[in-house]
Amino acid sequence: MSPADRGGDQVLDELVGARSPIVRNTVERGAVRKFAQAIGDLNPLYLDEEAAARSRWGRLIAPPTFPRVFDFGSIPDLPLPPAGIIHGGQSYTYTRPLFVGEDVLCHTMFRETYERRGSAGTLRFLVFERVADDSSGERIVTSRDVLILTEKVAAGVTK
Amino acid sequence: MSGSPWKVGDALEERQLPAVDRMGLVRYAGASGDFNPIHVVDEAAEKTGLPGVIQHGMLTMAQMGTLLSPHLASGFIEYFQTRFAGMLFLDERLVxxxxxxxxxxxxxGETIAFDLYARTDEGRQIARGSLRFRWLGS
Structure with missing residues (x-):
């Protein structure tokens, strides 16, 4: 391992626990419609105001992976390579659906980083937790993203 | 409160989805804000050693989520986790x-746990998921 590699790993380790600033997002009706069309799910609860009003939710809701659209803020000084990041896994945990038209307060936390040795060399894992709260501070959704850097890509992560 | 339609061991009806072409990926890029060029520009994908553009993993996850979409009037998805296991190329068909x-x-109500899968119509594994649906009654 070259000194540059070690430098990058150290920088990552020291940033565990770092948080982004809070960013306000709106669950926009047009954005939900375009997203629903792009994923091929024309559920009336996403698109049809009258059908949604008659539902238990009383209003339009957003698809479960819609938080992909949000700006969750970025973590200052986190050195990520410009390309070559592999998306290894993703989860969403909800307390209720997202409602169209509501404002949510979002931020990102860098949760953990670790290495795993595999047949393709050492892989560096980065885990991010991204949350969206309602305007009274109640959590609506927690997103967990697992990103993977190959050895070659991780070597580009330096100060 | 009426009970959910599910019991342990029940299968969700398998669906073969229409192939996603390049315009479909451009559309998802625009709708999601994920403009990583390896999903739309062949040259960018080839530069990273891929034979061509690969589909967004998050599009696959969204498509897996549509399995529960018909039930969103009776509850909500409380937990949805996906592991991306293989790359899906342009025009490949997902099951x-x-x-x-x-x-x-x-x-x-009820909490119903599901194991989900996404594979190509030729049987190659693309993603595995687990999901918990919170049933509140129809």
Whole structure:
């Protein structure tokens, strides 16, 4: 391992626990419609105001992976390579659906980083937790993203 | 409160999805804000050693989520996790499905756990998921 590699790993380790600033997002009706069309799910609860009003939710809701659209803020000084990041896994945990038209307060936390040795060399894992709260501070959704850097890509992560 | 339609071992009806072409990926890029060029520009994908553009993993996850979409008037998706296991190329066709692994009832409803899968129509594994649906009654 070259000194540059070690430098990058150290920088990552020291940033565990770092948080982004809070960013306000709106669950926009047009954005939900375009997203629903792009994923091929024309559920009336996403698109049809009258059908949604008659539902238990009383209003339009957003698809479960819609938080992909949000700006969750970025973590200052986190050195990520410009390309070559592999998306290894993703989860969403909800307390209720997202409602169209509501404002949510979002931020990102860098949760953990670790290495795993595999047949393709050492892989560096980065885990991010991204949350969206309602305007009274109640959590609506927690997103967990697992990103993977190959050895070659991780070597580009330096100060 | 009416009970959910599921019991342990039930299968979600397997669906073969239409192939996503380049315009479909451009559309998802625009709708999601993920403009990583390896999903739309062949040259960018080839530069990273891929034979061509690969589909967004998050599009696959969204498509797996549509398996529960018909039930969103009766509850919501409480937990949805996906592991991306293989790359899906342009125009490849995805088959999605799943089964019920647990059902737990309580005073306010039921929580139903599912294992989900996404594979190509040729049988190559693309993603595996687990999902918990919170049933509140129809």
């Amino acid at each position: 999605i499905g799943g089964k019920v692994t647990a059902v737990e009832g309580d005073d306010d």
